[in-house]
Amino acid sequence: MNFLLDPVNAIANWLRTLFLGWGVPPDVASFLLSLLGAGILATGAMLWVIFLIWYERKLLGRIQDRFGPNRLGPWGVFQPIADMLKIFTKEYITPQGADKFLYNLAPVLSVASVLMMWVVVPFAVTIYGVDLNVGILYIVAVGALGELAIIMAGLSSNNKYAMLGAFRVVAQLISYEVPMVISLLVPVMLARTMSMNGLVIAQDAWYLFTAPLAALIFMITQVAEVGRAPFDLVEAESEIVAGYNIEYSGLKFGMFYVAEFLHAFTVSLIFATVFLGGWRGPSAEQMPILGFLYYAVKVAIVYFIFILLRGSLPRFRIDQMMDLNWKLLTPLSIAVLAVSAVVDKLLQSIPVFWNHLALFAANVVILWISMTILNRRFRREQTRVAGLEARPARAVQEHISA
Amino acid sequence: MTLLQLFFLFVSAVILGSAVMVVSTRKMLHAAFWLILALFGVAVIFVLLQASFFAVVQVVIYIGAIAILILFAVMLTRRVMADVGPQVIRAWWLAGIAAALLCAVLVWLLSSWNGFTASLPPLPQRGDPIAELGQALVSPNAFALPFEVASVLLLAALVGAIYIAWERKGK
Numbered sequence: 001m002n003f004l005l006d007p008v009n010a011i012a013n014w015l016r017t018l019f020l021g022w023g024v025p026p027d028v029a030s031f032l033l034s035l036l037g038a039g040i041l042a043t044g045a046m047l048w049v050i051f052l053i054w055y056e057r058k059l060l061g062r063i064q065d066r067f068g069p070n071r072l073g074p075w076g077v078f079q080p081i082a083d084m085l086k087i088f089t090k091e092y093i094t095p096q097g098a099d100k101f102l103y104n105l106a107p108v109l110s111v112a113s114v115l116m117m118w119v120v121v122p123f124a125v126t127i128y129g130v131d132l133n134v135g136i137l138y139i140v141a142v143g144a145l146g147e148l149a150i151i152m153a154g155l156s157s158n159n160k161y162a163m164l165g166a167f168r169v170v171a172q173l174i175s176y177e178v179p180m181v182i183s184l185l186v187p188v189m190l191a192r193t194m195s196m197n198g199l200v201i202a203q204d205a206w207y208l209f210t211a212p213l214a215a216l217i218f219m220i221t222q223v224a225e226v227g228r229a230p231f232d233l234v235e236a237e238s239e240i241v242a243g244y245n246i247e248y249s250g251l252k253f254g255m256f257y258v259a260e261f262l263h264a265f266t267v268s269l270i271f272a273t274v275f276l277g278g279w280r281g282p283s284a285e286q287m288p289i290l291g292f293l294y295y296a297v298k299v300a301i302v303y304f305i306f307i308l309l310r311g312s313l314p315r316f317r318i319d320q321m322m323d324l325n326w327k328l329l330t331p332l333s334i335a336v337l338a339v340s341a342v343v344d345k346l347l348q349s350i351p352v353f354w355n356h357l358a359l360f361a362a363n364v365v366i367l368w369i370s371m372t373i374l375n376r377r378f379r380r381e382q383t384r385v386a387g388l389e390a391r392p393a394r395a396v397q398e399h400i401s402a
Numbered sequence: 403m404t405l406l407q408l409f410f411l412f413v414s415a416v417i418l419g420s421a422v423m424v425v426s427t428r429k430m431l432h433a434a435f436w437l438i439l440a441l442f443g444v445a446v447i448f449v450l451l452q453a454s455f456f457a458v459v460q461v462v463i464y465i466g467a468i469a470i471l472i473l474f475a476v477m478l479t480r481r482v483m484a485d486v487g488p489q490v491i492r493a494w495w496l497a498g499i500a501a502a503l504l505c506a507v508l509v510w511l512l513s514s515w516n517g518f519t520a521s522l523p524p525l526p527q528r529g530d531p532i533a534e535l536g537q538a539l540v541s542p543n544a545f546a547l548p549f550e551v552a553s554v555l556l557l558a559a560l561v562g563a564i565y566i567a568w569e570r571k572g573k
Binding site for chain 2: 099102132134137141142143145147148155166170194
């Protein structure tokens with residue numbers, strides 16, 4: 001029965017007694033178990049990508065009114081496996097003048113940075129890699145390594161387009177890190193812990209309800225961090241061909257591809273943990289496997305929304321992307337942080353339900369104020385453009401050049 | 403010698419080696435990446451000291467922000483940064499003597515220190531160290547004043563950056 005309720009720990013305990021029975025010292029046994037766990041987690045994550053690629057292609061196909069992969073196996077599920085085998089056989093090409101070591105290190109670091117995030121993700125109450133007391137900050141830090149990998153690829157390829165892609169990465173990812181970190185501070189502040197499992201345990205009400213704006217900002221910034229539509233300026237085909245990974249071929253390109261898909265999924269994992277209560281649900285603490293099930297459903301919903309965003313929004317222009325970050329998301333996230341801190345601290349003594357309701361109301365008020373400001377700016381811009389259209393073309397030219 | 407000490411020696415060797423490479427490599431880009439390796443090694447040292455917060459902050463700030471800024475500067479000046487001139491100045495032996503003297507003094511000072519043979523004292527368990535750090539940073543009895551002064555310094559840097567980058571209209 002214990003095995004059915006908590007299979008991972010049951011297997012781990014069985015293996016530990018097995019190792020100890022062989023006369024392995026307890027320290028070494030723990031080390032071996034950690035090694036095994038890390039290996040299984042990383043391999044499982046990489047294999048999971050095969051399914052993710054199929055799912056995303058199928059769903060994008062449906063959004064765009066086509067079939068998506070549909071030849072190999074039922075509903076085309078084996079298509080990514082065939083693609084994977086094909087990419088294994090492709091030739092590696094290293095461009096002339098490339099920085100060999102950095103050029104080859106970049107794809108490895110890119111995948112590793114995403115896999116490292118899985119270490120702190122709590123899949124159920126007892127199933128997680130480690131419960132770091134700085135879990136959230138660890139995720140931010142490891143994300144920085146992913147940025148480094150992309151810059152490395154862009155710099156070492158000896159290619160103008162790759163270089164431009166790297167420039168855009170620096171501009172986009174560094175900028176969007178600011179509102180991302182601030183929006184993550186709101187749940188950390190409400191939970192009074194940075195550990196991922198602690199965040200889940202603290203969520204008697206999902207932070208989606210007590211910090212909805214932080215959740216929204218986090219979601220937008222995460223789409224930007226993954227670098228997908230509408231934020232795919234990093235690899236805009238019509239502008240810089242393919243961006244940082246233009247010179248990569250075969251499995252090296254495949255690793256960037258895997259890293260991108262896995263990052264998109266990992267982001268859903270983090271969102272579901274921080275804002276949707278992770279594994280929490282009815283009787284999830286007694287039955288970890290049930291918690292895993294709740295978590296899987298939540299992650300699936302978040303991932304679905306991410307794909308919908310990708311399939312339905314057109315690409316931003318680079319100035320729009322920057323404006324959105326620095327003129328809207330950053331000030332908004334700071335406002336949310338300040339207001340949530342004050343409201344939470346002032347209303348600490350009243351019943352929890354009213355505290356949560358007050359936080360929600362505060363978020364609604366902030367949203368209303370920012371919408372009013374945005375609306376006013378939009379109106380002003382509209383009258384300005386209308387005025388420009390009414391004037392003769394020469395005057396417009398002068399206005400634009402002025 | 404325990405496994406931990408061996409690991410510490412290995413990490414220290416990596417840090418020192420990459421630090422030497424930072425100043426001796428000819429390509430600016432490589433120097434930047436060696437610097438990243440050295441900074442990452444320092445983060446590993448923090449992990450060995452069980453200071454998880456500092457390890458993560460080291461990666462976030464030094465690798466995620468400062469190193470990427472350096473890389474950005476290198477990217478913008480790609481051609482200029484390939485140095486072809488001599489790598490040592492004429493009076494290199496003077497610097498060498500000064501460094502050797504400093505090293506000798508340090509060795510002499512450390513030889514009378516008995517910390518080498520002392521065993522690692524266990525950390526006092528007083529709850530969450532991060533919470534304590536946070537409270538110390540804002541408590542008036544501890545580091546509230548230095549913390550605020552540091553924020554003012556950062557604000558001044560921010561204002562300075564905006565002043566330099568500001569395009570005055572009508573000029």
